[in-house]
Amino acid sequence: MPDDNSLDIVGIKPLSKAVESATVKTVDGLGAFFGAICMPAAEEFGLFLKDKVAAFRQENLTKIAEKTQKKIKHQKIEASGQANPILVKEVIEQASWCEDECIQSMWAGLLAIASGTTAAADDSLIYIDILKRLTPFQAHLINEIYFDPRCCSVKPPIGAHEDDAFYPENKVIFSNAEMLKMYPGDLSEIVPIANRSHEQLLETEDDHSIAISRFRPQIESLKVLGLIHDVKFLNNNKDGVYFFPSMKGLDFFMRCLGYSVYPLEAFIVTLQYWNKEKGIDPFTYEKT
Structure with a gap:
């Protein structure tokens, strides 16, 4: 991967290449990356990163920037250099506090x-405030709901x-056991059942309804x-949780994947196609 000196932030090379090539292992690299995405505010972002962002947040920003690069490359997005500075600012100021890999990816x-x-x-x-408010559990749950093959079983x-x-x-x-497994942490720290380890909570079916209520x-x-x-x-927390998806939730999920597909019905068709490639029929799929 080229070093920071090979960047062409001012446009001598195609801007998309500048975004893909930016190394994000240092503060200068982060400044170059965010500057390539939002050129009008490049200098301000660079100075802010040097002056205001501590090592803990730099590490999180580095992960977010690297995930962004991968999505840009995978989706073959042509960078405009004119990204909304408010969004970039929110990532630097707010998302940089987040250690959860799922939320970082969103x-x-x-x-x-x-x-x-x-x-x-x-x-x-419109989704900045929502993403800022999500807990890691909620973020994992949203991804599980909308990536589930059953969600696109719509004709x-x-x-x-x-x-x-x-x-x-x-x-x-989702069964209670499936729901509890979505929690990206130690269940024993938040579920009010004394002397139960994380593993015991997952294995003890009698505890699941209490845990889900948490x-x-x-x-x-x-x-x-x-x-x-x-x-x-279902059945007073005993038989799992039944979710009814929404078009807003689908749109949010889609954008957090890095896709902008309209109308939204087209994205459902895309999900059906992805499942078909895996040999999965959304209309008959059963969780195992």
């Missing part, structure tokens, strides 16, 4: 899309209902945020 998705648009054309800003014409929901034929239901506020708040249309806790 910020990278928004950045990747922003790198290929102009500030006026990018409407990913055309798909079309959103007036309530912003769409209704997969194959119900998106996450109920986080799960239900996804409905408040509009990232799901509705949720049902």
Whole structure:
């Protein structure tokens, strides 16, 4: 990979190459990377990174920048150099505090899309406040819901209902054990059952309904945020959780992957195609 001196931030080389080539292992590298995405604010970002961002946040920003580079390259996004400076600012000031790999990847998705648009054309800003508010558990849950093959078990014409929901034929239901495994940490630290280790909580079915109730506020708040249309806790928390996806949640998930596909129905078709390539039929898929 070229060093920072090989960057062509001013445009002698194609700008996309500058973004792909930026090394992000140092503060100068981070400044070059974010400057390549948002050229009008390049100098300000560089100075801010040197003066205000400590080592802990630099490490997180480095991970986000590297994830963004991979998405830009994978999606073959042509960088405009005119990304919305508000989004870049939020990543530097807010996302840099986040250590969770899943949330970092979601910020990278928004950045990747922003790198290929102009500030006026990018409407990913509407999701900044939502992403800032998500807990690691919620972020993992959103990805599990919308990446689940059952979520795209919808036949055309798909079309959103007036309530912003769409209704997969194959119900998106996760067992309590599956839900608990989504928590990216030690369950024993937050589940109020004394003397239970993380492994014991996962293995003891009698404890699952109590453990799931601990996450109920986080799960239900996804409905408040509009990232799901509705949720049902089956049989008093004993038989799992049934999720009803929303078009807003699908749009959020898609953008956090680094994709901007419209209409949203087209992205459902894309998800169906991805599953077909894996030999999975979303309409008959069963969790194992």
